[in-house]
Amino acid sequence: MVQRFDFNRVRQFVKRDLILLRGTFSTGIFVAIILVFLFCLFNMMWDKQLGLEEFYGIFALVYLPLGLLFTFSLFREFGNPKTNALYLALPVSSLERLVAKWLVSTLVYTIVFSVVALLIAILALIFGIVLFGADFNVPTLFSTSYINIVAIYLFVQPVFMVGAMSFSKNKIGKTLLSLGIALLCFLLLNFLLYAMFNHSLGVFAEDGLGSVAFGKASTQFSIFGQWFYGLIFGPLMLVVAYFKMVEKEV
Amino acid sequence: MLTANNLYFNYPTSRPVLKAINLELKPGNIYGLFGKNGEGKSTLIKIMTGLLFPKAGNCTFKGKPTQKRGPELLQDIFLIPEEFELPSVSIKAFEYINSVFYPSFSKEQFYGLLEEFQLQPRQLISTLSFGQKKKVLIAFGIATNTQLLLMDEPTNGLDIPSKSQFRKVMASSVDEGKCIVVSTHQVRDLHSLINHVMILNNAQVIFDHSLDQVTQALWFGRASNQEEVIYSEGAFGGKSLLQRTDQDESEVDLELLFNGVLHETQKINQLIDKKGHGSKV
Numbered sequence: 001m002v003q004r005f006d007f008n009r010v011r012q013f014v015k016r017d018l019i020l021l022r023g024t025f026s027t028g029i030f031v032a033i034i035l036v037f038l039f040c041l042f043n044m045m046w047d048k049q050l051g052l053e054e055f056y057g058i059f060a061l062v063y064l065p066l067g068l069l070f071t072f073s074l075f076r077e078f079g080n081p082k083t084n085a086l087y088l089a090l091p092v093s094s095l096e097r098l099v100a101k102w103l104v105s106t107l108v109y110t111i112v113f114s115v116v117a118l119l120i121a122i123l124a125l126i127f128g129i130v131l132f133g134a135d136f137n138v139p140t141l142f143s144t145s146y147i148n149i150v151a152i153y154l155f156v157q158p159v160f161m162v163g164a165m166s167f168s169k170n171k172i173g174k175t176l177l178s179l180g181i182a183l184l185c186f187l188l189l190n191f192l193l194y195a196m197f198n199h200s201l202g203v204f205a206e207d208g209l210g211s212v213a214f215g216k217a218s219t220q221f222s223i224f225g226q227w228f229y230g231l232i233f234g235p236l237m238l239v240v241a242y243f244k245m246v247e248k249e250v
Numbered sequence: 251m252l253t254a255n256n257l258y259f260n261y262p263t264s265r266p267v268l269k270a271i272n273l274e275l276k277p278g279n280i281y282g283l284f285g286k287n288g289e290g291k292s293t294l295i296k297i298m299t300g301l302l303f304p305k306a307g308n309c310t311f312k313g314k315p316t317q318k319r320g321p322e323l324l325q326d327i328f329l330i331p332e333e334f335e336l337p338s339v340s341i342k343a344f345e346y347i348n349s350v351f352y353p354s355f356s357k358e359q360f361y362g363l364l365e366e367f368q369l370q371p372r373q374l375i376s377t378l379s380f381g382q383k384k385k386v387l388i389a390f391g392i393a394t395n396t397q398l399l400l401m402d403e404p405t406n407g408l409d410i411p412s413k414s415q416f417r418k419v420m421a422s423s424v425d426e427g428k429c430i431v432v433s434t435h436q437v438r439d440l441h442s443l444i445n446h447v448m449i450l451n452n453a454q455v456i457f458d459h460s461l462d463q464v465t466q467a468l469w470f471g472r473a474s475n476q477e478e479v480i481y482s483e484g485a486f487g488g489k490s491l492l493q494r495t496d497q498d499e500s501e502v503d504l505e506l507l508f509n510g511v512l513h514e515t516q517k518i519n520q521l522i523d524k525k526g527h528g529s530k531v
């Protein structure tokens with residue numbers, strides 16, 4: 001049975017999520033405001049300036065963990081046995097549900113967080129100028145550093161989305177544990193591949209080369225590797241999340 | 251409208267909960283789905299909604315499998331689960347965020363039913379008792395005007411006045427295009443509400459007849475001749491279940507019928523089938 005994808009249902013579902021989670025969302029943003037403000041202010045205490053890279057560091061430090069926590073709270077209704085029957089019985093297709101969740105946890109969250117972080121950084125900068133005589137250096141979001149941070153979030157977030165849908169208890173801990181185990185496996189895979197392809201060069205013939213191989217394996221970022229891991233941690237996890245949604249029983 | 255064909259279901263590492271279930275639900279009826287605790291009533295209701303997937307066989311609604319959970323299908327099915335949690339928003343906000351998904355939703359009907367249940371739209375759902383929350387969900391479910399309304403133990407958590415209020419509301423809500431399934435183990439709560447009885451026992455449907463068929467074939471009352479009695483509950487004033495011969499039509503005692511079917515399944519089914527009216531409503 002082919003189901004028609006309806007953007008209007010997605011829009012209504014996004015609205016529904018935002019209304020249901022407005023408490024969580026506003027608390028999260030409030031926490032973000034305080035953290036970004038304090039980090040920016042403390043940063044200016046030492047060198048009397050808030051450099052762009054420093055701002056992006058603070059941005060990433062708050063944006064990434066809060067976004068992942070927000071992802072978990074978005075799937076609370078899906079995972080709770082007392083709410084998921086009503087949730088899954090709503091006339092919305094699995095793809096529409098997933099697109100709505102993804103839009104809220106990435107697009108809406110990123111836009112809101114970026115604007116808030118920028119405004120708070122400017123506010124902190126004004127405080128810094130008044131309190132410490134800091135340099136006036138307006139932070140901006142139009143840079144590759146910002147795009148890189150958002151890209152990392154976009155690739156990591158689906159993993160946590162799958163974690164939020166897969167585990168019923170201790171979701172965050174179990175997701176981190178699974179991620180850690182997966183990373184170890186990939187490290188080992190990289191090491192084996194490195195050993196296989198470089199065996200003829202006798203890399204293990206001398207002392208210490210094994211650890212060199214491990215070192216190289218952990219920082220293997222060939223074009224093939226980037227695509228391989230990019231696909232695993234991004235789009236593939238979204239596909240997994242889709243099938244988790246389709247196959248969910250209450 | 252909804253058909254179950256040779257349906258099997260079991261939870262992981264457990265005995266079969268449903269075995270070879272064959273059902274056909276038709277519009278214009280209120281079905282009472284009875285069974286003892288743990289007999290699979292909730293499981294069957296969840297399969298009908300597409301929330302559980304059968305291990306074998308299939309369950310279709312308007313010819314399409316329910317487990318696909320297509321929006322076109324779910325727009326015409328509403329489930330009131332036995333256990334649920336509603337979000338911490340006002341009743342009005344709950345209606346606002348959920349009603350948009352149901353094309354036939356009637357706001358007028360919803361707020362009318364809330365008034366009937368003595369609830370205010372601005373009340374926060376988190377401040378309501380479980381029974382009041384159930385009333386919100388019942389009102390919402392009726393107002394969705396879906397063709398199939400499934401209710402799993404709807405009277406659990408309702409006080410005595412609310413139970414009669416529920417019956418009144420339900421009776422006024424059914425029309426020819428709708429089909430309502432009410433699952434319960436509290437048989438008396440559905441008195442004068444349903445027109446079709448289905449009984450689950452040992453993971454199978456052991457009884458599936460309309461009340462018309464029941465009244466044609468069976469008679470409920472005090473027996474003058476004990477030999478005619480099919481089933482009797484002596485401890486409860488001696489009310490008995492008998493084959494109807496030349497007596498006037500009697501009011502169906504659902505509890506007696508339920509207990510009678512559990513004890514004399516084959517005999518009662520044979521009597522009803524033999525009566526020859528055969529056409530199941």
